[in-house]
Amino acid sequence: MYVLGIESATPVAAAAVAGSAGILAERMVWNSRTHSVNLLPMIKAVLEDSGVGRESLAGIAVSGGPGSFTGLRIGMSTAKALAQVWGLPVVGISTLEVLAYPLAGCGSLICPVLNARKDEVYSAVYEYSGPAPACLKGPMAVSPAELVKILSAFDKPVMLVGDGTLAYGAVLKAGLGEAARFAPLSANFPRGAAVAELGLIAIREGRGIDPAGLLPEYIRPSAAEAAWQKKQSGRQNGERNL
Numbered sequence: 001m002y003v004l005g006i007e008s009a010t011p012v013a014a015a016a017v018a019g020s021a022g023i024l025a026e027r028m029v030w031n032s033r034t035h036s037v038n039l040l041p042m043i044k045a046v047l048e049d050s051g052v053g054r055e056s057l058a059g060i061a062v063s064g065g066p067g068s069f070t071g072l073r074i075g076m077s078t079a080k081a082l083a084q085v086w087g088l089p090v091v092g093i094s095t096l097e098v099l100a101y102p103l104a105g106c107g108s109l110i111c112p113v114l115n116a117r118k119d120e121v122y123s124a125v126y127e128y129s130g131p132a133p134a135c136l137k138g139p140m141a142v143s144p145a146e147l148v149k150i151l152s153a154f155d156k157p158v159m160l161v162g163d164g165t166l167a168y169g170a171v172l173k174a175g176l177g178e179a180a181r182f183a184p185l186s187a188n189f190p191r192g193a194a195v196a197e198l199g200l201i202a203i204r205e206g207r208g209i210d211p212a213g214l215l216p217e218y219i220r221p222s223a224a225e226a227a228w229q230k231k232q233s234g235r236q237n238g239e240r241n242l
Contacts, residue, residue, distance in 0.1 A: 004061070005197070009063040016191070017046050018199070018200045025047075028189075058203050060086075061196055066122040095112075098194045100112050101197070109156050119144075123141075123162075124139045125138060141220045149175075158180065160180060160182050
């Protein structure tokens with residue numbers, strides 16, 4: 001069984017192929033070109049590198065968010081289009097879980113931290129002490145200061161990972177003190193390999209769905225949606241005051 005993994009939720013674009021023996025091929029890039037330009041050539045390359053034809057794929061996994069609204073739309077539309085054409089099930093994998101998964105067994109809580117802009121981060125808290133990861137808190141969009149309060153309440157060491165640690169590492173370290181541990185720089189962006197491996201597990205468990213049902217997990221509304229909601233709220237308040 002083989003699964004194609006697609007990652008586009010952050011500035012990094014990645015693709016990988018996972019099988020029962022492990023990760024067969026992976027490509028990853030962060031450059032000035034858009035994900036819409038990078039992804040398809042990378043997908044073609046990992047399929048060729050792995051020697052896995054599309055007829056051998058059991059499904060497609062894609063990073064489902066949270067993350068960049070544009071990046072998620074590109075990744076989702078790519079996964080859905082390929083799955084539809086190739087007749088494959090798809091599965092969305094939490095971008096936060098994609099970040100946490102490679103750090104399983106580190107001996108502490110794992111907290112992925114993605115820079116959400118506007119002085120917020122996307123985050124969650126995971127524990128891998130059992131046979132499967134447990135999400136203890138989140139996913140959520142919070143300020144770095146609020147995240148410090150949430151993590152402090154656990155009173156345990158916590159491994160922080162993600163590009164949000166680059167932007168807010170000083171705040172997190174100051175608030176958490178010795179409890180804060182930071183993942184290596186190479187772990188701070190979600191890997192296509194993790195998407196593919198988690199997707200392989202999901203497809204094996206029968207969690208693949210029809211591509212038409214695949215939806216991103218934004219957590220908070222986009223700027224355009226927030227503006228529309230504010231406009232609608234203003235109209236409703238005006239109508240009630242008439």
